[in-house]
Amino acid sequence: YLRNYIRNLFAGAWEPQDLSPLPIHVPQATQEEVQRCAELLSRARKPLVLLGSQAMLPPTTPAQLCSALESLGIPCYLGGASRGLLPPESPILLRQNRRDALRDADLVLLAGAVCDFRLSYGRLFNRGAAIVAVNRDREQLLKNSDVFWKPRLAVQGDVAxxxxxxxxxxxxxxxxxxxxxxxxxxERRREKEIRDKATVPAPPHLNPLDLLLCLDQLLPQNCILVADGGDFVATAAYILRPRQPLAWLDPGPFGTLGVGGGFALGAKLCRPDAEVWVLYGDGSLGYSLMEFDTFVRHKTPVIALVGNDACWSQIAREQVALLGSNVACGLAYLGNGTFGTSWHLLAPGLG
Structure with missing residues (x-):
């Protein structure tokens, strides 16, 4: 019985297989769709671009896409893997007040951005705004349409x-x-508010805004930022500025915790000269903490920064308000007590 099972399991395992790359179909917009968008844009007084991760896919290079955006000169919000596409000092790059900007915009170009919970399913848009959506995938292109929003132009094609x-x-x-x-x-007003809040003492702990602002000043041009956490990472996302394209990796729209160790390992192996930082929450750290053993064995040094507030704060914030309890969310400050669990001692313990 077992021999038959093994024989069936590995049947054909040694037969030659075609390992050539699968053909890739990249849908392209028609010239009529491009021209229609150009006409809408030429009449807009308050246009806005929301760029999603899909915009970073080849064959168009990040440099070509960046040049096109700067040529258009339209204010841009970058999300997901597109963070870092525009240089931090770019006059068209925006990071704060996206909700207010969407409320005022009379044209929004969803360039790979998806109208899901991150955009309140379309409720953030100005009712009279012309929405142009571009996406390779038709389901993502029209996600939640005809509920709170309706695209003036929907283009199934390559974003970049x-x-x-x-x-x-x-x-x-x-x-x-x-x-x-x-x-x-x-943007300047909001940045000032953040800097002002960063000066507020939080004894005996650290003010996370102050910590992240200091880190942003220290990050080198060749850094890669890997985000793996909830509340701490959400704060880092509107403070830290990726220095270059394809230098920000995060858990994606559903916050799939545990990606930190694997992402950091892959980033360091692909770009050995880069300074790789992992931004962990003290909850998410547990999912890939043992990868420090892997880092040591494969000689792939990375730097980890743990935001330790002894809580699953992103969950607790809403759970306590709704249910009146922080059960399963509250952790504890262990080790030296006052200053939190001594996570830093685990790294030398793993080599």
Whole structure:
């Protein structure tokens, strides 16, 4: 019985297999769709671009996409893997007040961004705004449409090449200066609020805003940031600035905790000269903590920063308000007590 089972399990295992790459079909927008978007954009007074991870897929390079966005000059919010596409000092890069900007915008280009819970299923859009959605996948393209939002133009095609072609068709386009200045002024006010909050003491612990602002000043140009956490990572996402394209890796829209160790290992092996940082929450750390043994054995040094507040705070914040209990969310400060669990001692213990 067992021999038959093994024989069936490995049947054909030694027969030659075709290992050539599978053909990849990349849908492309039609010229009519590009032109239709160009017409809508040319009439807009308050346009906005929301870029998603899908925009970073080949064949268009990040440099080509960055050049196209800067040529258009439209204010941009970058999400997911697209963080870092624009340099931190870019005048069109926005990180704060996205909800307010969407409320005021009269045209929104969803360039790979998906209208799910992150955009409140479309409820954040100005009711009169023209929404142009571009996505390779039709299901993601029209996600939650006809409920709280409806695209004026829905394009099933490659995001990055669409933006490049759009910029080429609008070579003389200039985004209204007043709109950009309005958003940048709101950005400056919000950044000041964050800096002010960072000065508030939090004895005997650290103010996480102050910690992350200090880290942002120290990060080198060649750093790669790996985010693996909830509350701490959510804070880091609006403070830390990736220095270059494809230098931010996070758990994705559903917050799939535990990716930190694997992402860091892969990043360091692909870019051995990069300084790789992992931003852990003290809950998510437990999922890939043992990978420090892997880092040592494979000589792939990374730096881990643990935001330790002895709590699953992102869950507790809503759970306590809804249910009146922090059960299964509250952790404890162990080790030296006052200053938290001594996570740093585990690294030398693993080599």
């Amino acid at each position: 090449s669409f933006v490049v072609r759009l910029a080429q068709s609008l070579s003389g386009f200039s985004c209204p200066r007043e709109w950009g200045e309005q958003l940048r002024e709101a």
